[in-house]
Amino acid sequence: MKLEAQRYDAVAARAQQLVTPAEVDTALDRMAQEITHRLAGTDPLVLCVMTGAVCVAGLLLPRLHFQLRVDYIHVTRYQGQTRGGELEWRYRPSERIRDQHVLILDDVLDEGLTLKHIVEACHADGARVVQSAVLVAKTRPHACEADVVGLEVEDRYIYGYGLDYKGYFRNADGIYAVADDDV
Ligand SMILES: O=P(O)(O)OC[C@H]1O[C@H](OP(=O)(O)OP(=O)(O)O)[C@H](O)[C@@H]1O
Numbered sequence: 001m002k003l004e005a006q007r008y009d010a011v012a013a014r015a016q017q018l019v020t021p022a023e024v025d026t027a028l029d030r031m032a033q034e035i036t037h038r039l040a041g042t043d044p045l046v047l048c049v050m051t052g053a054v055c056v057a058g059l060l061l062p063r064l065h066f067q068l069r070v071d072y073i074h075v076t077r078y079q080g081q082t083r084g085g086e087l088e089w090r091y092r093p094s095e096r097i098r099d100q101h102v103l104i105l106d107d108v109l110d111e112g113l114t115l116k117h118i119v120e121a122c123h124a125d126g127a128r129v130v131q132s133a134v135l136v137a138k139t140r141p142h143a144c145e146a147d148v149v150g151l152e153v154e155d156r157y158i159y160g161y162g163l164d165y166k167g168y169f170r171n172a173d174g175i176y177a178v179a180d181d182d183v
């Protein structure tokens, strides 16, 4: 659904920056080190969880200086809303996963249900090892934990660096919490 320009501007004006671009860069450097430590030498298949992980993949992959391949998974649970619902699979690369070391790359760990389903699906598709990395984890209980976490933020609805608010703001340069009235 389209946001009117006036409403878009108002949402942005009311949002609060939680993480600066410099802090995201530092987190990405740390994530790259941890991922290198865990996966260098295993020839992993890195799976970008579309659409939210597009920024973290784009910024993280050039920081990984070892042999790897990239593919994607497309699954969605929020569908442009601020509350999650049923998980919908749009692309599951089952045949490419068998016997692979898999690294699932996502933007946010919120309830953890998306990551839980993806990890289970990768095991069901015959992955040898499944690891996961997320740019941001919310400080709340998760159905599933990520192996590598870039940043922790409070449990508020956030956007930026790939995370969307009603389909918008994925391109925001920073991580912002939406005002309560806009959630
Ligand atoms: O931990 P959870 O509560 O399951 O939420 C996390 C998931 O929600 C978002 O995806 P979304 O369904 O919004 O699709 P998108 O990637 O297209 O934004 C995000 O990219 C994660 O994949």
Ligand code: HPA
Binding pocket: 078, 108, 110, 156, 157, 158, 159, 163, 164, 165
């Ligand atoms: O806070 C969030 N923002 C954007 N997308 C999300 N998907 C789960 N939680 C969030």
